[in-house]
Amino acid sequence: MADTLTDRSQKILEAIIEEYIATAQPVGSKALTQNLGIKLSPASVRNVMAELEELGYLASPHTSAGRIPTEKGYRFYVDTLIRVSDLDRQQKDQIEQQYGQHGLQMADMLREASRTLSSFSRYTGLVMVPRLKVTIFRHIEFVKLSPRLVLAVFVTQSGLVQNKLVEIDEDLTHRELEQITNYLNQTMAGLSIQEVRARVVTEMAQEKALYDRLLRRAFTLSSAALVDEITGNIIIEGTSHFLEQPEFSDLKCMKRIVQTFEQKSILIDLLDRGLETEGVQVIIGSETAYSELSDCSLITAAYSGKHGTLGTLGVIGPNRMPYSTIIPIVDYTASLISRLLDTDND
Amino acid sequence: MADTLTDRSQKILEAIIEEYIATAQPVGSKALTQNLGIKLSPASVRNVMAELEELGYLASPHTSAGRIPTEKGYRFYVDTLIRVSDLDRQQKDQIEQQYGQHGLQMADMLREASRTLSSFSRYTGLVMVPRLKVTIFRHIEFVKLSPRLVLAVFVTQSGLVQNKLVEIDEDLTHRELEQITNYLNQTMAGLSIQEVRARVVTEMAQEKALYDRLLRRAFTLSSAALVDEITGNIIIEGTSHFLEQPEFSDLKCMKRIVQTFEQKSILIDLLDRGLETEGVQVIIGSETAYSELSDCSLITAAYSGKHGTLGTLGVIGPNRMPYSTIIPIVDYTASLISRLLDTDND
DNA sequence: TTTTGGCACTCAACACAAAGGAGTGCTAAA
DNA sequence: TTTAGCACTCCTTTGTGTTGAGTGCCAAAA
Known part of the structure; x- marks a missing residue:
């Protein structure tokens, strides 16, 4: 097929897309x-x-209107035409400042990231909280809160704090709890949670555990404390x-999208997809594979701590998004968060 | 003035309001x-x-349209005309079921309350998280997370857990931290946070503290850990x-309201007002004193734990809300939450 | 062979007028 | 005091040109 566009065609396509994005x-x-x-x-x-329309890069709403980009058009634009420049120093500083006053608590930082993404892009910010x-x-x-109730507080390397109330069927003294705490902290330090879970399972099966009441308790408690949130969590700002986007002036359509946001699960799935990917990822319209979001695009990037990828963050908006300005914002935010998580909490 | 409406006028006003709410x-x-x-x-x-319009209970959009209630009309309706019945057993059970599967963690419970309020009322649910x-x-x-970093975990009587990272300028051993922990838990148990703060301030001023390094540290740490969130927090669902409400089909107006929600501070202020009040409170339109919400009404109620009022929850929607069905939902949810907080976590 | 001017055609958008109808206020009769 | 009747208002709907932006195509120019 003649999908190799001439230079001229590409220039025109680019101009059309950028003009349409702007207006x-x-x-x-x-x-x-x-x-x-x-x-x-x-x-x-x-x-x-006409040729570009033939090839599927453009479409016309009706005969006497101009052309608008199709998803294929956007995709081609993002893949080959777009010129993405780095943020300049000033913009970077502006973004960075948002995190200045905030404490070190990771949850706050992630929320701020979502806010910043939203306000700098003027679209909707998304930040996925790291999976346990x-x-x-x-x-x-x-x-120990009461004879049968223990609060487990669990801190990750990157500074995420999680609480969980655990009901126990056997009273434990403070002394015993302390022993359990010490034991777990010594044995498990530096392991990933997956490894901790695996360790708990194998050790539970071993004889030693069968006879040592305290050890058994330790494992029961820790496995109860570390049950994974099935769903994951996401911060939307x-x-x-x-509501500013003219393409969503239809209330029906608007409502479907907002509901999708409230439900979160679809967005979580979409952000999950970026976990394995290096750099910025763009998902356009039906590439999301969700009909609710067939008119929305996502720009995402993974962020990481000392020990590898933790989660993803990004921006969601209409297909008609100024990709070239938002991609660097998402990119920079991801690397900034990674840096903050790296240097924090040592 | 002739604000004493005849029986007949009241009947007609009621019928008009209820019909308008419905249609x-x-x-x-x-x-x-x-x-x-x-x-x-x-x-x-x-x-x-015509008489009711004269008195300000009704208004007509234009000459050849019917009448719609004014704020004064709604106020009168809510104050004197409305017939609020209790929820029947089945509805109560349905609401209660929402909390069944959930753990005991207070934060989850409050979020679920907001969801339930929203889904049962078909408007927007609001729950204020208790002020510290x-x-x-x-x-x-x-x-102790690192030489200079301490995580303070703080549990309230009602089961709310708060974390705060505290930076310290002097290394403390685990032993010392434990002593501090024990000291604080013994001295402060059962006091309100306000009292704890007052206590810390007075004790800090006393001579004893000046010379006892550990004591001094204890107070510094605890006051750092207990600084109040200035803003309060709120869960909106x-x-x-x-977006379903025909009165907000204007996107401009819609956007202003959603932005107000995102900003949260105004809603926090409105929910705060319900703290001192017994039972269900209704705030209609401009009674909110915020022009952004001049077309919105709130139905709120306070919930409490063992030791008095903790916060408020409610529903926000357009002025044209089915008050008679939502009031019992808010009322019951508040009492349910209060009950759950009472029995939980002993 | 590629580019361009010219021209007929299409179709949404806008403006305007006319018809329809829901609802009112007022008056006079029951 | 209530109600039937009637003129009046004004929103809403429908229909009809009119406008104009933009297209497709063809033939002439480069």
Whole structure:
């Protein structure tokens, strides 16, 4: 197939997409030749546009309107046409400042990241909270609240704190709890949670555990404390920016999207996809594989701590997003968070 | 003034308000006499309607439309006309079931409360997380994460867990931390956080503290751990229900409201108002004193633990809300939460 | 062979007018 | 005091041009 576009076609496609991103209006041949840098007659441009439509990069809402990009058009744009420049020093500083006043608590930092993503991109910010299983064990503490109730506090290497109330069927003294705490902290330090879980399972099966009441308790408690949230969690900020988008002025459609956000699970799935990927990932429209989001695009990037990838963050908006300005924002935020997680909490 | 409405006027006002709540359409005299239980001629009804408009209970969008309630109308309805019945057993059970599977962790419970309020009312659910200062001290624990970094974990009587990372400028051994922990838990148990803070301040001023290094540290740490969140916190669920309301089909107006939600501070202020009040409180339109919410109403109720009021929860929607069905939902949820907080975590 | 000017055509968007109808206020009769 | 009747208002709907941006195609120019 003739999917190898000529230089000229590419230039025109790029101009159309960028103009459409800026104005949200179908782009006509005249506008291209007059205001944008196309030095051809409208008629020639029309020929190219017809060709691009044929090939599936453009579509026309109706005969007498201009052209708008298709998903394939956006995809080609993002993959080959786009020119992404780094943020300049000033912008980076501005973003970085957002984290200045905040404490060291990881949860706050992630929330701030989502806010910052949203306010700098003017779309909706998404930050996935690290799954327990990818985090590194740092410390566990059991606090006895009542004879049958223990609060397990669990801190990961990257500074994430999780609490869990554990009901126990056998009273434990403070002394015993302390012993359990010490034992676990010594044996498990530096392991990933997955490893900790595995360790607990194998040790439980061993004879030693069968006869040592305290050890048995220790394992029961820790496995209860470390049950993974099945769902994962996500921080969404700036949903209201969706209401600014002319493409979502239809309330029905708008409502479906907001509901999808509230439900979270779909967004979690989409962010999960970015976990294995290096650098910034762009998911456009139906590539999400969710009909609810067929008019939305995501720009995501993974962030990591000392010991590898922790989660992903990004921005969601309409297909018609200024990719070239948002990609560096997402990119920089991810690396910033990674850096903060690296240097924090030593 | 003639603000003492006759029985007949009240009946008609009630019918108009309830019809308008149901249909979101201005109510005309004919509809009242035909379908609703008014046994008068349209002309008579019109006389009464004109009178009610004169008095400020009704308004007409334009001459040839029916009447819609004013804020004053809604206020009168809520104060004197409304018939609120209790939820029946089945509905109560349905609501209660939502909390069944969930653990005992307070934060989860409050989130579930917000969800339940939203889904049962079909509007937006609001739950205010208890302010630290109104909670009762139960337990504090300091976990040393690194030479200069201590994690303070703080549990309130009602089961709320709060973490805070505290940077210290002087290394403390585990032993010392334990002593501090023990000292604080013994001295402060059962006091409210306000009292704890006061205690810390006075003791710090006393001579004893000046010379006892550990004591001094204990107070520094605990006051660092217990600094109040200035803002308070709030759990909002079901914003998307707002998109269903015909009165907010204007995107501009819609966006202002959603932004107000995201910002949270205004909603926190509104929920705060319900703290001192017994039972269900209704705030209608401009009674909120915020122009952003001049078309919104809140139905709130306070919930409490063993030791008094903890916070408030409720529902926010358009002025045109089915108050009579939502009031019992909010009421029951508040009492349910109070009950759960009472029995939990002993 | 490629580019361009010219021209007929399409179709959403806008404006305007007319018809329809729901609802009101007022008056006079029951 | 209530109600039937009637003129009046004004939103809503429907229909009809009109406009204009933009297209596709063809033939002439480069």
